[in-house]
Amino acid sequence: MISFADLTTMRVGGPISDYHHFSTTSSLVAGAHEIWRSGKAWMAIGGGSNLVVSDEPSEVAVIHIATRGVTVKKARGHTVTIHAEAGEDWDGFVAHTLAQGVRGLETLSGIPGSVGASIVQNVGAYGAEIAETVVSIDFLEYPSGERITIPATELGLGLRTSALKTGVLRGIVLGVTFALEPSDEGLSIPILYDQLASALGVEVGQRAPLAKVRSAVLALRSSKGMVLSPEDPDSVSSGSFFLNPIVSEKVALKLPATAPRWLVGPEPQDVVVSLGAGESVDLPSLGGEDAMMKLSAAWLIEHSGITKGFSLPGSQAAISSKHALAITNRGGARCEDIAELARYVVTTVANATGIFLEPEPTLVGVEL
Ligand SMILES: Cc1cc2nc3c(=O)[nH]c(=O)nc-3n(C[C@H](O)[C@H](O)[C@H](O)COP(=O)(O)OP(=O)(O)OC[C@H]3O[C@@H](n4cnc5c(N)ncnc54)[C@H](O)[C@@H]3O)c2cc1C
Numbered sequence: 001m002i003s004f005a006d007l008t009t010m011r012v013g014g015p016i017s018d019y020h021h022f023s024t025t026s027s028l029v030a031g032a033h034e035i036w037r038s039g040k041a042w043m044a045i046g047g048g049s050n051l052v053v054s055d056e057p058s059e060v061a062v063i064h065i066a067t068r069g070v071t072v073k074k075a076r077g078h079t080v081t082i083h084a085e086a087g088e089d090w091d092g093f094v095a096h097t098l099a100q101g102v103r104g105l106e107t108l109s110g111i112p113g114s115v116g117a118s119i120v121q122n123v124g125a126y127g128a129e130i131a132e133t134v135v136s137i138d139f140l141e142y143p144s145g146e147r148i149t150i151p152a153t154e155l156g157l158g159l160r161t162s163a164l165k166t167g168v169l170r171g172i173v174l175g176v177t178f179a180l181e182p183s184d185e186g187l188s189i190p191i192l193y194d195q196l197a198s199a200l201g202v203e204v205g206q207r208a209p210l211a212k213v214r215s216a217v218l219a220l221r222s223s224k225g226m227v228l229s230p231e232d233p234d235s236v237s238s239g240s241f242f243l244n245p246i247v248s249e250k251v252a253l254k255l256p257a258t259a260p261r262w263l264v265g266p267e268p269q270d271v272v273v274s275l276g277a278g279e280s281v282d283l284p285s286l287g288g289e290d291a292m293m294k295l296s297a298a299w300l301i302e303h304s305g306i307t308k309g310f311s312l313p314g315s316q317a318a319i320s321s322k323h324a325l326a327i328t329n330r331g332g333a334r335c336e337d338i339a340e341l342a343r344y345v346v347t348t349v350a351n352a353t354g355i356f357l358e359p360e361p362t363l364v365g366v367e368l
Pocket of ligand 1: 009043044045046047048049050051065086111112113114115116117118119120121122123124125164171172173174225226227228235237238239240362
């Protein structure tokens with residue numbers, strides 16, 4: 001019997017007794033209708049790279065989305081509109097857009113998973129996120145079974161979140177339409193991320209050749225264990241296990257001066273409650289009383305004394321040896337081992353800094 005351990009990049013999770021695999025959109029729509037009519041509990045899965053599922057046997061109807069197809073819908077003025085079916089491999093799709101000389105997704109090279117799930121947490125990396133290029137999704141709404149087009153403005157796309165992730169929208173993403181820019185001179189979008197700009201030898205805000213940007217992103221990602229590879233045990237993970245917390249500027253300024261922090265605006269987003277601990281330093285306010293700041297979860301973890309490679313005694317779950325933000329399965333870990341280490345990280349960081357980290361992957365049947 002197939003199990004979640006077979007379908008997820010963390011390689012944990014129990015056997016699935018009700019598994020459905022769909023490779024065409026029409027069979028997916030018909031299959032979902034049938035499952036939904038039966039009233040059974042259900043869930044969707046794409047590449048399984050952002051899912052951590054309990055070790056218990058699952059009776060939930062699992063809808064595995066493996067639909068394929070990319071169409072350039074229209075080319076008009078300065079925009080190329082490209083539609084991809086939900087089961088397309090994300091990185092393969094990115095490579096396809098670049099091969100056509102179209103820019104917009106190059107810094108998102110190497111992110112595992114499917115095109116459909118990219119919407120669920122508004123995937124992002126190296127200064128870009130898909131919210132900047134998504135036009136709309138083709139959506140099968142639950143429980144009505146109606147097939148509708150939803151514009152990007154109604155998807156609640158935010159920092160690693162969306163209306164799908166929060167449960168405001170329920171259903172299946174069937175396909176995603178992106179508006180990208182033709183790049184006649186073969187140059188990328190402006191590079192906004194310091195580390196990527198320096199790897200490319202350009203100033204922040206400058207452009208670089210598309211192929212070079214993709215290679216540099218893949219190399220940076222590999223150095224952090226963030227490209228799936230059978231040779232890299234650090235990639236047996238769900239990517240970043242914790243969200244970068246967003247806190248009030250007042251809380252952020254209480255952290256040591258070396259803590260990385262970014263002003264994200266006056267709108268409170270996922271506000272993280274602080275217990276008020278931490279060393280007070282005399283940093284000037286950058287954004288005023290209502291300002292919110294994003295913190296580095298990786299920095300908070302390391303600052304709390306949890307080192308890269310750390311594992312609890314006897315456990316097969318470990319912090320990645322390349323990146324403090326990833327929890328990895330070193331071989332034969334159970335979901336409970338992953339959850340135990342995650343709980344240890346949350347408690348240790350909360351005790352040291354007063355900040356509670358929230359998990360980034362979708363957890364099914366797992367409590368932290
Ligand atoms: C090594 C590694 C590096 C990563 N790096 C990044 C990164 O840089 N940036 C980033 O944002 N993410 C990153 N991730 C996380 C992950 O790759 C993304 O979240 C990806 O979009 C998940 O796609 P998936 O198809 O694997 O989704 P799954 O894990 O299969 O599913 C994730 C969630 O989406 C739901 N879902 C899946 N498909 C659909 C659909 N068609 N319709 C509705 N719901 C659906 C599932 O039910 C589940 O809740 C990384 C993960 C790994 C393992």
